[in-house]
Amino acid sequence: MSLIVPCYNEDATLAQCVERVLTLQSETLKLEIIIVDDCSQDKSLEIARKLEEQHPEIKILHHEINQGKGAALRTGFEHATGDFVGIQDADLEYEPLEYRKLLVPLIEGEADVVFGSRYLRPASRKILYFWHSWMNKTLTFISNTMTNLDISDMETCYKLFRREIIQSIELKEDRFGFEPEVVAKIAQRHCRVWETAISYKPRSYEEGKKIGWKDGLRALYCILHYSAHTAQLPMQILLYLFIGGFSAVSNIAIFSVLLAIDVKMTYAVVTAFVSAAIINYLLCIAILFRHKARWNTWGEIFMYVFTVTVMGAFDLGITMNMTWWGVSPVWSKTIATAFGFVGNFLMRKYLVFFERGITIQD
Numbered sequence: 421m422s423l424i425v426p427c428y429n430e431d432a433t434l435a436q437c438v439e440r441v442l443t444l445q446s447e448t449l450k451l452e453i454i455i456v457d458d459c460s461q462d463k464s465l466e467i468a469r470k471l472e473e474q475h476p477e478i479k480i481l482h483h484e485i486n487q488g489k490g491a492a493l494r495t496g497f498e499h500a501t502g503d504f505v506g507i508q509d510a511d512l513e514y515e516p517l518e519y520r521k522l523l524v525p526l527i528e529g530e531a532d533v534v535f536g537s538r539y540l541r542p543a544s545r546k547i548l549y550f551w552h553s554w555m556n557k558t559l560t561f562i563s564n565t566m567t568n569l570d571i572s573d574m575e576t577c578y579k580l581f582r583r584e585i586i587q588s589i590e591l592k593e594d595r596f597g598f599e600p601e602v603v604a605k606i607a608q609r610h611c612r613v614w615e616t617a618i619s620y621k622p623r624s625y626e627e628g629k630k631i632g633w634k635d636g637l638r639a640l641y642c643i644l645h646y647s648a649h650t651a652q653l654p655m656q657i658l659l660y661l662f663i664g665g666f667s668a669v670s671n672i673a674i675f676s677v678l679l680a681i682d683v684k685m686t687y688a689v690v691t692a693f694v695s696a697a698i699i700n701y702l703l704c705i706a707i708l709f710r711h712k713a714r715w716n717t718w719g720e721i722f723m724y725v726f727t728v729t730v731m732g733a734f735d736l737g738i739t740m741n742m743t744w745w746g747v748s749p750v751w752s753k754t755i756a757t758a759f760g761f762v763g764n765f766l767m768r769k770y771l772v773f774f775e776r777g778i779t780i781q782d
Contacts, residue, residue, distance in 0.1 A: 424496030536578025566647030
């Protein structure tokens with residue numbers, strides 16, 4: 421088993437953490453410990469070098485520039501050689517011996533990935549921050565709605581992979597966005613995912629905890645960005661309802677501002693519509709669909725403009741014809757808008773941003 425230890429300014433706990441990891445080793449379990457120092461400003465790298473000299477199981481990698489936990493893990497995964505690859509934070513919040521439990525479903529051939537859950541109730545636990553736990557559970561819930569996995573702890577550090585699985589995944593997040601990104605991508609590969617209860621002794625921020633509310637917002641963005649394009653259809657429709665609603669409000673707001681500064685009506689209408697279309701496109705590729713899934717950038721933009729043109733003409737045609745048939749203008753526009761919402765969603769999903777399914781690599 422290869423354990424990746426991302427390290428940034430952990431000189432107070434690194435040596436003790438590694439010593440505890442080493443107790444995992446036995447006649448049947450060989451360890452590879454890869455410490456990735458992410459440009460620490462304290463004595464972490466010096467301590468890691470000394471540990472490397474004392475223990476042949478340890479390999480040290482070093483970043484010249486601080487990049488974040490996700491970047492450190494990417495570096496570690498690339499160099500791992502074990503049959504199974506896991507993550508061990510250097511801060512002593514997690515007990516390394518718990519990996520013996522995580523290994524069982526993998527060794528028995530029942531799992532591709534095993535998560536160590538802090539929320540599958542252990543016998544006892546340390547109580548700390550309510551809002552931090554609430555944020556973790558909320559992000560886990562939102563992630564589950566997108567991935568269709570019933571995970572109890574998406575943000576857990578303890579994730580153990582078959583090496584070929586984790587090394588086949590292209591990871592991009594540099595900081596704590598790694599967690600929702602990797603969960604999304606193992607779900608898209610239809611990996612067999614198991615969970616097992618683990619103990620957890622959280623640090624306070626006074627003791628050196630680094631994750632904050634900005635990381636929570638980034639995690640939410642990552643859940644949508646990496647999961648939504650393969651989410652169940654009802655979730656995609658809800659997200660597109662938000663995108664369409666935000667774009668419509670933007671359209672009205674921009675139109676109102678332009679009129680307030682005495683821009684001519686025709687120019688105001690066109691500018692507001694084009695601006696709303698651009699906002700819609702950017703939100704689509706940011707939080708719902710995968711950018712360049714079917715076309716290159718210009719091809720995608722061309723197809724998007726084509727769909728906007730088609731649905732614009734469709735909207736105009738329905739509104740004008742229903743009004744001509746005696747339906748009130750408001751109801752005509754409302755019905756046209758409802759058809760337009762469905763048409764825009766379907767054309768974006770199956771024409772502009774269409775992609776084939778992702779399957780697990782043998």
